[in-house]
Amino acid sequence: MSMALRPRRVRRGEYLVAAICVGMITIMIWPIVMSFLASIKPPDEASRPPPHYLPQSLSLENYRSILTYHAGLAVYVGNSLAVAGLTIVFCLVLSVPAGYGLARFDIPGKEVIFLILLASMMLPFQALLVPLYLLFSHIGLTASKLGLAILHTMLQLPFSIYLMRNSFEGIPKEMEEAAVVDGATSLFTLRRIFLPLVMPGMVTVALFAFITSWNEFLGALILMNDEKQFTVPIMMTGVSSGNFGSVNWGGLQASVIVSILPCLIIYLLLQRYYMTGLLSGAVK
Amino acid sequence: MAHVELTDLSKTFGAFQALQDISLHIEKGEFCALLGPSGCGKSTLLRLIAGLEDVTSGEIRINGRDVTDMEPADRKIAMVFQSYALYPHMTVAENIAFSLEAAGMPKAPRLARAAEVAKTLQLDHLLNRRPALLSGGQRQRVAIGRALVRDPEVFLFDEPLSNLDAMLRVQMRMELSSLHHDLAATMIYVTHDQVEAMTMADRIVVMDQGRIRQIGAPMALYAHPADRFVAAFIGSPSMNFLPGTITGTGAQLTLDLGRAAKPFTLTPRGQSAAKGPADLGIRPEHATLTAPDATDATLPARIRLVERLGNQTLVHLETAAGPFTLQGPGDLPAKPGDQTALSFDPSRAHVFGPDGKAI
Ligand SMILES: Nc1ncnc2c1ncn2[C@@H]1O[C@H](COP(=O)(O)OP(=O)(O)O)[C@@H](O)[C@H]1O
Numbered sequence: 001m002s003m004a005l006r007p008r009r010v011r012r013g014e015y016l017v018a019a020i021c022v023g024m025i026t027i028m029i030w031p032i033v034m035s036f037l038a039s040i041k042p043p044d045e046a047s048r049p050p051p052h053y054l055p056q057s058l059s060l061e062n063y064r065s066i067l068t069y070h071a072g073l074a075v076y077v078g079n080s081l082a083v084a085g086l087t088i089v090f091c092l093v094l095s096v097p098a099g100y101g102l103a104r105f106d107i108p109g110k111e112v113i114f115l116i117l118l119a120s121m122m123l124p125f126q127a128l129l130v131p132l133y134l135l136f137s138h139i140g141l142t143a144s145k146l147g148l149a150i151l152h153t154m155l156q157l158p159f160s161i162y163l164m165r166n167s168f169e170g171i172p173k174e175m176e177e178a179a180v181v182d183g184a185t186s187l188f189t190l191r192r193i194f195l196p197l198v199m200p201g202m203v204t205v206a207l208f209a210f211i212t213s214w215n216e217f218l219g220a221l222i223l224m225n226d227e228k229q230f231t232v233p234i235m236m237t238g239v240s241s242g243n244f245g246s247v248n249w250g251g252l253q254a255s256v257i258v259s260i261l262p263c264l265i266i267y268l269l270l271q272r273y274y275m276t277g278l279l280s281g282a283v284k
Numbered sequence: 285m286a287h288v289e290l291t292d293l294s295k296t297f298g299a300f301q302a303l304q305d306i307s308l309h310i311e312k313g314e315f316c317a318l319l320g321p322s323g324c325g326k327s328t329l330l331r332l333i334a335g336l337e338d339v340t341s342g343e344i345r346i347n348g349r350d351v352t353d354m355e356p357a358d359r360k361i362a363m364v365f366q367s368y369a370l371y372p373h374m375t376v377a378e379n380i381a382f383s384l385e386a387a388g389m390p391k392a393p394r395l396a397r398a399a400e401v402a403k404t405l406q407l408d409h410l411l412n413r414r415p416a417l418l419s420g421g422q423r424q425r426v427a428i429g430r431a432l433v434r435d436p437e438v439f440l441f442d443e444p445l446s447n448l449d450a451m452l453r454v455q456m457r458m459e460l461s462s463l464h465h466d467l468a469a470t471m472i473y474v475t476h477d478q479v480e481a482m483t484m485a486d487r488i489v490v491m492d493q494g495r496i497r498q499i500g501a502p503m504a505l506y507a508h509p510a511d512r513f514v515a516a517f518i519g520s521p522s523m524n525f526l527p528g529t530i531t532g533t534g535a536q537l538t539l540d541l542g543r544a545a546k547p548f549t550l551t552p553r554g555q556s557a558a559k560g561p562a563d564l565g566i567r568p569e570h571a572t573l574t575a576p577d578a579t580d581a582t583l584p585a586r587i588r589l590v591e592r593l594g595n596q597t598l599v600h601l602e603t604a605a606g607p608f609t610l611q612g613p614g615d616l617p618a619k620p621g622d623q624t625a626l627s628f629d630p631s632r633a634h635v636f637g638p639d640g641k642a643i
């Protein structure tokens with residue numbers, strides 16, 4: 001108590017930690033700032049050598065140009081959002097029951113199943129693309145948002161299941177037993193006890209599913225062969241290739257900024273669900 | 285007919301025998317404590333009664349019904365867990381009303397019922413709080429409220445006070461006792477703390493290594509422990525054991541405590557005795573200090589340490605038969621280094637044979 005009342009002396013170690021943090025944040029923010037500054041230059045200034053850090057004159061021309069690029073920015077953003085939304089739904093629908101089962105039931109050989117699940121993360125996804133493409137084209141899932149969402153779900157599922165298993169395992173066994181003694185059916189317990197308590201885990205799964213799907217390029221490029229179905233990352237490569245092999249830097253940077261925005265918004269919106277200590281007060 | 289009847293219960297986990305041949309009858313309205321050291325199977329026994337574990341063999345009856353293979357919810361029991369197991373995302377009212385919600389009772393009546401229960405536990409001002417904002421004692425009360433609201437046949441408690449500090453524990457002990465008095469409900473209470481068992485229980489079941497060692501009223505266990513284990517476990521400070529040899533049997537038992545001591549005679553009350561090695565058991569409060577040359581001096585001793593607790597004094601002594609702890613009045617004249625002698629009251633002395641059984 002008395003310790004907390006005394007004015008706190010900042011020690012040299014804390015300055016060091018702060019300096020390291022500031023350094024790391026700077027390194028990460030730097031490219032985004034540069035992108036942003038380039039995106040608000042007029043298109044020819046953005047591509048003119050030698051580049052200047054600060055824009056000499058301001059213009060929204062780059063944003064205007066990507067707005068009307070081919071089918072229009074709105075179509076590509078809409079495609080990306082639809083695919084990401086489906087990916088989130090698939091990931092949650094599959095990983096929540098899987099995590100529940102792996103954490104809470106005595107399934108014979110479940111550790112082996114779990115290891116195989118995790119091992120699939122080690123396979124480079126590029127190696128799977130050709131067989132997957134053939135498979136998807138057999139069952140008519142190429143050039144469809146549903147197909148791409150399934151592909152993104154495959155990418156994200158092992159991590160999602162791992163995360164949900166951990167979330168379910170974090171819930172004390174006695175809490176479930178208390179519910180059993182109190183006469184709750186397993187479905188009622190899942191809905192009323194487990195799901196609210198694993199909400200932070202579900203939010204994390206959704207967030208990572210969104211980011212993976214939103215940014216994924218190679219799978220989308222190969223599966224989506226109709227221009228109207230392109231997602232934002234594919235649109236970006238289209239935007240960046242200017243006339244006669246030059247690079248349209250301004251347009252590219254504008255689309256980078258546009259593509260960062262949804263991730264940022266979603267992160268800020270969901271952040272409050274990361275509340276720590278949701279379980280505190282349950283036991284002890 | 286007993287309210288809770290356990291017949292030949294056994295429980296194994298793989299190859300490990302956690303409980304063996306447990307038979308126990310608990311009467312309606314009885315407060316029964318399961319007492320034993322950590323790991324002796326108390327919680328397992330309680331979980332068998334609750335239905336949270338399947339029995340390996342044997343039978344459980346509650347109020348005459350065979351509940352051995354019944355779901356926990358159908359057994360009309362309520363359980364208070366050691367960790368309380370409150371639902372952290374629900375308010376106190378929702379926690380208490382949870383079993384009613386699970387049973388499909390509409391919101392208004394179930395919250396009214398929860399408020400009623402909360403009132404008896406002095407929780408009414410906390411109904412809308414989350415568990416994280418409650419003190420340890422309040423959480424404990426919510427856990428009890430969750431059991432009360434179901435109006436069960438039998439209450440099961442698994443070390444409910446072990447997470448509380450000493451002061452609160454004493455207070456909750458009294459509250460649980462008066463709750464038991466008011467409800468006249470059957471309660472089975474697991475604890476490793478003999479003080480809790482002694483103060484609250486009508487009857488104590490002493491367990492060790494998956495078996496029942498002795499069943500009896502608290503004072504009966506204190507006065508007549510069936511074996512050395514029970515004798516050592518009940519009472520604080522613990523009983524002293526002095527190794528000796530039985531040299532005379534019959535109506536009077538004569539015990540030789542070694543060359544330095546005078547032979548000690550007492551009336552046997554347990555099984556018949558044979559000559560040979562045996563331990564004399566003396567509770568710290570049943571020995572007195574006397575002059576080494578006094579007629580009632582049995583065992584010469586030297587005082588090693590004196591602990592004054594105000595209302596009582598603990599004297600730690602060394603004797604030819606080993607260390608001895610004596611409990612006397614607060615103003616007992618004694619100081620470290622003193623040569624003295626111990627005097628024992630034969631009517632309150634215990635003798636344990638080589639198998640540990642009381643003689
Ligand atoms: N689910 C289980 N699987 C294996 N062993 C168990 C299990 N539950 C309890 N045990 C063992 O059974 C013994 C008794 O446990 P428990 O009833 O919890 O003891 P107590 O409550 O008396 O401290 C312990 O040795 C414990 O390790």
Ligand SMILES: [Mg+2]
Nearest residue numbers: 326327328443
């Ligand atoms: Mg226990």
